[in-house]
Amino acid sequence: MAAIRNTLLLAALLVLLIAVPPFLGLGWQNALVNVLIASLFALAFNLLIGQAGLLSFGHAAYFGIGAFAALHLMIAIEDGFPFPTPLVPLAGAAAGLLIGLIAGYFATMRSGVYFALVTLAIAELFHSLAPRLEAVFGGESGISSMRMPWSDITFGSMLEVYYLTLAWVLICGLGLWAYTRTPFGRLTLALRDNEQRVRFLGYSTHSVKVIVFAVSAMLTGVAGSLQAISNETANYSLFASDVSAQVVLQTFVGGSTVFFGPVIGAAVFTLFSFLVSDLTRSWVLYQGLIFVLVMLYAPSGIGGVLQHHIRNRRQLDWRPLSGLYLLALAGGVLITAGTVFLTETVAVLFGEEYAVARRNAGGSLPAYELFGAHWDPTDIFTWLLPLVLLAGGGAITVSTRRHVTAFWNRGGGSRDTAARPVSLGGAA
Amino acid sequence: MTGTNLDQPALRLAGVKKSFGPIEVIRGLNLDIRAGERHAIIGPNGAGKSTLFNLISGMFAPSAGEISLNAQSIAGLSPHRINRAGLARSFQITNIFHRLSVFENLRIGVLARHGVRYGLFRPVSRMRQVNDETIEVLTRVGLEARSNDPAGDLTYSEQRALEIGMTLTTGAQVILLDEPTAGMSREETAKAMDLIRTVTEGKTLLMVEHDMGVVFGLCDRVSVLVYGNVLATDTPERISANREVQEAYLGQEAS
Structure with missing residues (x-):
């Protein structure tokens, strides 16, 4: 019963996501692409905080890595490398996974505050190194590329980018949801509740944390590469701490304890900045106020409040x-x-x-x-x-x-x- | 059960020492736990009972000495390796997954035994064998009715039963229970004793216990721990008749 209703709800949402955008202006199409990318970023981030109980303050690192990896692949495609443009996010996934494994190995040696600080430091490392590594990150101005056509699709219009983004976000979102139902997904929750007991039940908690971290970084890399495809450019500012902070705010405002909570937060904040940033320069202040109010009066986030009422x-x-x-x-x-x-x-x-x-x-x-x-x-x-x-x-x-x-x-x-x-x- | 020689102890501690800074808590302790026996550790507060459990289960590494499980050295190994070698423990302070359901609390351990540690490609709901075995443990500890409730919502004695159940799930042959009846009423204690007796059938049990009724009712042998060393090891009857023990421990209780 509940499962059927949820499926119907999701199907209706999917129809809306597919059918509505052609009738929207360019600005709104672009805003929706940003909502989708932010949603995937927040979902991937929430795998750590919501499910494994690990608060990362440096997820900009894997977002940026994904973006740069995608751009390098796009440049190669421009130069004639035969690779289908729709699969470019695979580069972001691979780069995110690799860097996530390495960074995660060190970061997850500790928990709590120390974990958060190590992730912050790793992101800052990328932020300070990127402007100087001309060949990889293109110096301060960054690197750019063009979306090349594939088959009959030119990827010239924002609408085509929107559908590509939608497809990737849906696949990754479904994958994350399926993840929660696997033995490893259940183990991730156990880790959040009581790491010590997991250890005494025969699991190496460090290995578990490294894998969770790498999966999160991989999907964050996909989100970053989707941004690169949409913008066709990236520079070192993607590694900045405000990118890391933004995903934390979105996830908590949306509700980290509910699976789709981060999507709500990502949508609210992205649309808020789209609608309000033209009206007033104080929009960042308002965004901060929203965050503080939600944390004070609804700490389970918008998603948590909704879920409570629905239940x-x-x-x-x-x-x-x-x-x-x-x-x-x-x-x-x-x-x-x-x-x-x-x-x-x-x-x-x-x-x-x-x-x-x-x-x-x-x-x-x-x-x-x-x-x-x-x-x-x-x-x-x-x-x-x-x-x-x-x-x-x-x-x-x-x-x-x-x-x-x-x-x-x-x-x-x-x-x-x-x-x-x-x-x-x-x-x- | 394990196919090991019955003369060979399931668990052997030889010359084990543990110091925290200048304080030596365990002082060259020797102890043999026979395969298949139920063995209690008693002793006054501060005798080192919890530290001893933490050393055996891998929470701490001993400063010196040897600990072996079925003649295999486990001293200084990490907790998950010791668990995989066949030793599981419960905790004095309830140590469960509060937000997971009772069923899931137990299933985590069953999955570990089946070696599905990093299963990422199949829904756990389709793993028949794992789920069946989880239900079996659930039934053995009498929590079938609470299967879907969050473990944090259980009563204290139900949580203690879950704690014991989790210790069983990984299939270890040597079970360490840290004060399993602490804080329980008389009836709850009696129930817990029955539970421990049935679930440790054919296994080796080492437990820290303050309640002498439980020790007498359940255990084959008792070791008295005083100042980080074993004062005496014998049957409960002879231990309670031992003058030295009375002075060191039982006498205090009586006064």
């Missing part, structure tokens, strides 16, 4: 709950409005343009424009508005949260302790 959907009394959630949403909108207003006001007032305007106005504080209206910084109303929004939104959210917590504690849901700190009832 308990029959026992739940939806009418009062949806009312509460609507109220919480209203509170959230008010808080968001207040925060955005304050952030953008500060951005304007301390910006260069306003400094010029001030000089022209003889040092006084002239009115500024924001959201299509004029605001006077000396007017108390300008400051009162966001404060009222924040206070009102805060009051609504706090009291709603109390009710939601009480609702769940009353047994609105089952005693599913594993995923209980949920949504606004986070402190419950």
Whole structure:
């Protein structure tokens, strides 16, 4: 029953992914390619943190390696090497696997913080070496290539790149899902729960960790090579720590304990940057705020919250709950409005343009424009508005949260302790 | 069972020493565990019982001396090698996979015995033999009804039973149980004793135990550990009659 329903859901999603993009503009097609690549990257990363319990802070290394390996193969194809373009990501997989085996051998000698630090150091190693290794990484400007046609496909349009990416992401995603059902996949979970006991049951935990790490690096390499195919270029900035950090944020916001959680996080963040980065330069700050809020109030991530509600959907009394959630949403909108207003006001007032305007106005504080209206910084109303929004939104959210917590504690849901700190009832 | 000579001890410790910095916890200990016997280690707190278990199972390497399993040296080997050589242990503090189901907790060990350690190309649900054997162990430790529950949700005594079950899964012939009845009520202890008796049938058992009732009811021989050395090894009856032991250990309990 549940299996059939899930299959149908996935099939519907697949139909959407195949049928919709031809009707979208180039910008959206490109954004969807980025969503797919980020999804695979996050899924591969989550194999380590979600399943094996290993937090890597340096997955940019394998993403970058995959991208460069793919570009070198593409350059060879340009020069006449007979290799089908759709299979270029195999180069990323092979390079990711190889480097993952070597790096993983050392990184997994330790666990916890030490593991995280070693992975960070390995990525930094690539980041600092790449600009100097002209032949491999093309120096600071990086290397570029062209997608060559294969059979009847020219790979000239973004749509063709989209379908190629979709195919690879689906295959790898299915592979990862199948992995969780193999003996080794179950062993990976056991490792997360209790490494010591695994050792006393006759397994060399170091070998197990090296293999998990290498599989994760291999699929990360595939994601990197898909990015290389899409962009037709790569430089050393792919090894930067913000690439490593981004996948950590996406995975945790999406929910590392749910298999598809990282996909949700990857989609949310990629689309967020696509939609908001043109509107405001503060989008990175907003992204950080989203991360902090999710970690504080829904540590199991968006996927964890969804899963919790889906699991308990029959026992739940939806009418009062949806009312509460609507109220919480209203509170959230008010808080968001207040925060955005304050952030953008500060951005304007301390910006260069306003400094010029001030000089022209003889040092006084002239009115500024924001959201299509004029605001006077000396007017108390300008400051009162966001404060009222924040206070009102805060009051609504706090009291709603109390009710939601009480609702769940009353047994609105089952005693599913594993995923209980949920949504606004986070402190419950 | 193992086809080894019955005169040859299943487990032999000769001149084993272990120091942590300047403190010598195990001081040239000699001990023979006969194949097929149930052997208890008793002793006051700080006598070195847990350290002894950790040395035998590979958690620590001994500072000096020899440990052999069926005449094969295992001193200083890593835990997974010692397990594969045929020795499994349980832990005093419950040491399970909390978020996995009870069934999966047991299956990890069964998979290890079947050598499917790095199986990546077949779903585990199709491995009939492995799953059947897991069910067999599940039934033996009486946890059939909890098969699909997360191990972290079990009651304390159920977790202790699971702990024993996991120790059995890898098929080891020598079983080390570290205080298997600690913290249990009287009825739970009685049940646990029955369980241990049946599941160690035909195997060699070495256990640390504080409860003298369990020792008398279960074990063929007892060794008394005091200050990192074996004070005496004998049948439970003769040990309890031993004046030296009474002074060192049993006397303390009584007072």
